[in-house]
Amino acid sequence: MLAFAAGTALSACAQPNPSATISAPYDPYEAENRRMHAFNVSLDRAIVRPVAKGYSDFVADDVEQVIGNFATNMSMPSSIVNNILQGNGRDASQDFYRMVINTTIGLGGLIDVATDMKMPPRSDADFGETLYVWGVAEGPYLELPLIGPASTRDAAGRTVDLFTNPLDYVLESPESYYGTGASGLKTLGARGRFGDSIDSLLYDSADSYAASRSLYLQNRRYKLGKSGTDDYLDPYDATYGGAAVSSDFEDPYDQ
Amino acid sequence: MTSNITRRRMMATGLATVCATTLPGIALALDDATARTLVQKVVNDINAVIASGKPVSSMINDFEGIFRRYGDVNLIARSTLGPDANRASAAQMNAFTEAFRGYIARKYGKRFNEFAGGKVEVHSVRQVKSWHEVAGMVNLRGSAPFDVRFLVSDRSGQNLFFDMVIEGISLRLSERTEIGSMLDRRKGNIDAMIADLRQAG
Numbered sequence: 001m002l003a004f005a006a007g008t009a010l011s012a013c014a015q016p017n018p019s020a021t022i023s024a025p026y027d028p029y030e031a032e033n034r035r036m037h038a039f040n041v042s043l044d045r046a047i048v049r050p051v052a053k054g055y056s057d058f059v060a061d062d063v064e065q066v067i068g069n070f071a072t073n074m075s076m077p078s079s080i081v082n083n084i085l086q087g088n089g090r091d092a093s094q095d096f097y098r099m100v101i102n103t104t105i106g107l108g109g110l111i112d113v114a115t116d117m118k119m120p121p122r123s124d125a126d127f128g129e130t131l132y133v134w135g136v137a138e139g140p141y142l143e144l145p146l147i148g149p150a151s152t153r154d155a156a157g158r159t160v161d162l163f164t165n166p167l168d169y170v171l172e173s174p175e176s177y178y179g180t181g182a183s184g185l186k187t188l189g190a191r192g193r194f195g196d197s198i199d200s201l202l203y204d205s206a207d208s209y210a211a212s213r214s215l216y217l218q219n220r221r222y223k224l225g226k227s228g229t230d231d232y233l234d235p236y237d238a239t240y241g242g243a244a245v246s247s248d249f250e251d252p253y254d255q
Numbered sequence: 256m257t258s259n260i261t262r263r264r265m266m267a268t269g270l271a272t273v274c275a276t277t278l279p280g281i282a283l284a285l286d287d288a289t290a291r292t293l294v295q296k297v298v299n300d301i302n303a304v305i306a307s308g309k310p311v312s313s314m315i316n317d318f319e320g321i322f323r324r325y326g327d328v329n330l331i332a333r334s335t336l337g338p339d340a341n342r343a344s345a346a347q348m349n350a351f352t353e354a355f356r357g358y359i360a361r362k363y364g365k366r367f368n369e370f371a372g373g374k375v376e377v378h379s380v381r382q383v384k385s386w387h388e389v390a391g392m393v394n395l396r397g398s399a400p401f402d403v404r405f406l407v408s409d410r411s412g413q414n415l416f417f418d419m420v421i422e423g424i425s426l427r428l429s430e431r432t433e434i435g436s437m438l439d440r441r442k443g444n445i446d447a448m449i450a451d452l453r454q455a456g
Contacts (some may be wrong), residue, residue, distance in 0.1 A: 193398075204455070211432055212428055218423050219424050222422060223422075229386075230416075234386070235334040236417075
């Protein structure tokens with residue numbers, strides 16, 4: 001079918017435009033995922049949202065910021081390990097220098113001096129990204145308990161990332177839990193801070209499951225590929241040409 | 256099989272029409288600099304709205320004005336409706352486009368008070384396929400800056416933006432999912448969906 005479309009484009013147009021597409025979500029477990037989504041939404045409504053609102057209202061913004069900075073800094077070693085696994089020496093060293101600056105001048109990671117100094121942004125590398133670099137396919141879409149949207153590849157990555165932070169092997173308890181605790185609070189802070197946006201997604205969407213799946217996949221693919229909008233189809237083709245808006249809508253039997 | 260051939264012939268005719276409509280478009284020559292100037296105007300207006308500190312309802316009005324002036328609302332609305340646009344009557348399309356404009360203004364205009372103290376900056380522009388992608392950054396107080404891109408095209412006959420993409424999330428593609436869900440909820444009834452859309456956002 002693709003070859004045929006390309007052929008038609010060639011014959012009809014002097015300059016062919018074999019548009020790639022933002023493909024339809026691959027979601028064979030939709031029924032199970034929807035049940036998990038309903039659970040996550042009720043959990044958010046009953047516990048996470050009120051607690052996050054309370055946390056955000058109760059704790060001063062500056063303190064929230066400091067806790068967030070600390071959590072981020074504690075996660076840097078994991079990001080460096082993943083950059084090395086990806087063979088990305090540049091990001092590994094940039095993350096390393098950020099961590100050094102923030103841990104020393106930034107008082108143990110409490111202050112994000114590196115951003116103020118306009119150092120290169122952190123890479124936020126995780127094992128899901130490492131798998132992407134290694135050529136593992138995205139796999140079916142999943143909705144995980146508590147965590148929410150993920151692709152199968154990212155779910156596997158998250159599991160591995162429980163073990164990729166070297167600090168976990170160096171620090172003894174209770175110090176080793178500081179990072180985990182801070183990262184939990186950071187997540188709560190974000191739920192409070194972006195509360196209205198998340199409320200609008202979870203509670204105002206006509207179908208919050210489809211909406212969060214779409215947002216997650218678009219954002220995750222962007223972060224992995226950094227390709228900008230090159231994969232988009234030209235919407236003007238659909239309007240003026242009458243051709244399918246995207247291959248998502250092509251006849252599945254027509255291959 | 257017969258339907259297959261008809262469909263293919265339709266596609267070929269469609270593509271030919273695309274070429275016919277594209278070629279004069281090229282003559283108008285929207286270039287990188289023009290696209291950048293347009294987005295710079297949009298961004299200046301948005302920054303002015305953020306800085307004004309007006310109440311939300313008035314921010315929503317301002318945003319609707321920006322959307323109407325610089326955005327190809329007809330195309331965005333049509334594209335979010337997807338293939339269902341082909342079975343909608345002209346009257347339904349008009350009503351839908353009107354309702355869609357208000358809905359987008361309410362939904363995204365409300366978000367502007369979260370941007371208080373922030374600023375949007377234009378950084379670069381490049382051509383992608385038939386459009387120009389103007390990339391910028393939204394700098395917010397106390398959180399990492401995020402990436403925003405405006406897609407500008409002249410294929411409507413005017414230089415207008417037809418999508419806004421924040422951290423890879425496209426307004427047009429996300430709203431297609433949302434409008435699709437709204438239509439599903441009404442079992443495909445376009446008029447009922449339009450009535451819902453007037454209340455949503």
